[in-house]
Amino acid sequence: MRTFSNPSSSPPSATPPRTASSSVIDSRRSKHRLPNVPEGLFQCVTCEQWKPKEDFNVHNGSKTGRRSKCKVCRNTYKREWAAKRAEDRIPKTKACKECGETKPAQEFHRSRTSKDGLVSKCHGCSSAYYRKNYSGWSNDEVVEAFKAQDGKCAICETEMELDGPKSKKPRADHCHETGRKRALLCNHCNLALGHMKDDPTRLRKAAEFLEGFQA
Ligand SMILES: [Zn+2]
Ligand SMILES: [Zn+2]
Ligand SMILES: [Zn+2]
Ligand SMILES: [Zn+2]
Known part of the structure; x- marks a missing residue:
């Protein structure tokens, strides 16, 4: 789980403020409580499915000792929260590291790894970079592949950074005989x-050579 540090807002684990909706959930829970619920099952407040307690994270502050959302729902919730936070921190304008011009945020690709959520170079400048470093790959193809690979090397799964230092940037691999694109x-x-x-x-x-020398 990736976390974003921002002292001004509460982390996803913080208890949300009690509002009218929590009493709605309470009444819904009791209405849905079936008479023959097997021992040890809990109902998730979000998906309303009855699941074994292992499907809920331990939470010492609560009555049941477990989270009210099941693990699946909680992960979805955290992911959406992180995505929203990522959108919130994006500035309206940004100065391009390459050309120095201040341009609207739309002129920069999104970056999951940078502080402000944007890559350092504007579209125009990063296109030039990609043309030079990713022969045969378009700018969009690199970004697409990066997303599809979840930012990880297709062989060793090391996390790469589109906008990071040179050593961390993905390399666009292609077959030298056919020129066919392979992966990042x-x-x-x-x-x-x-x-x-x-x-x-x-x-x-x-x-095999290396394995031959292992104990
Ligand atoms: Zn659920
Ligand atoms: Zn630029
Ligand atoms: Zn690798
Ligand atoms: Zn050799």
Whole structure:
């Protein structure tokens, strides 16, 4: 779970203020309480499903000792909360690191890893960067692939940063014979493939070689 530090707002674990809706939930809960509920089942206040107590996180402050939302609903809630927080912290305008011009936020791609939620270079400048560093990949293709891979290297799953330092930026991998795009890789994995001549047999033998020296 990624968390954003912002002292001015409460973290997702904080108890929401008691409002009229919590009494609505209470009455709904009792109405839905079935006569033959097996021992040890709890009803989630969000999805209203009855689930075993392992499906609820431990919460010492509550009557049942468990969270009122099931783990699935709680994760959804946290994700939505984080997404909303990410939107809130985006400034209206930003100065591009490359051209120095102050431009509206729409001129910058979103970034999950940067402090203000935006990449450092404007569309125009980052397009130029991508053209130089991701031959065969368009700017949008890189961003798409990054999202699809959840920001992780397709081989070792190291977290990469679209807008991070050079060493953390994803490398756009392509087949040198056909030119076909493959996936985004971390710097190390991309270099390793190159050094091993993109040869699966060689890579497999290298793995066997290493394993041969393990206890
Ligand atoms: Zn639920
Ligand atoms: Zn710029
Ligand atoms: Zn990697
Ligand atoms: Zn060799």
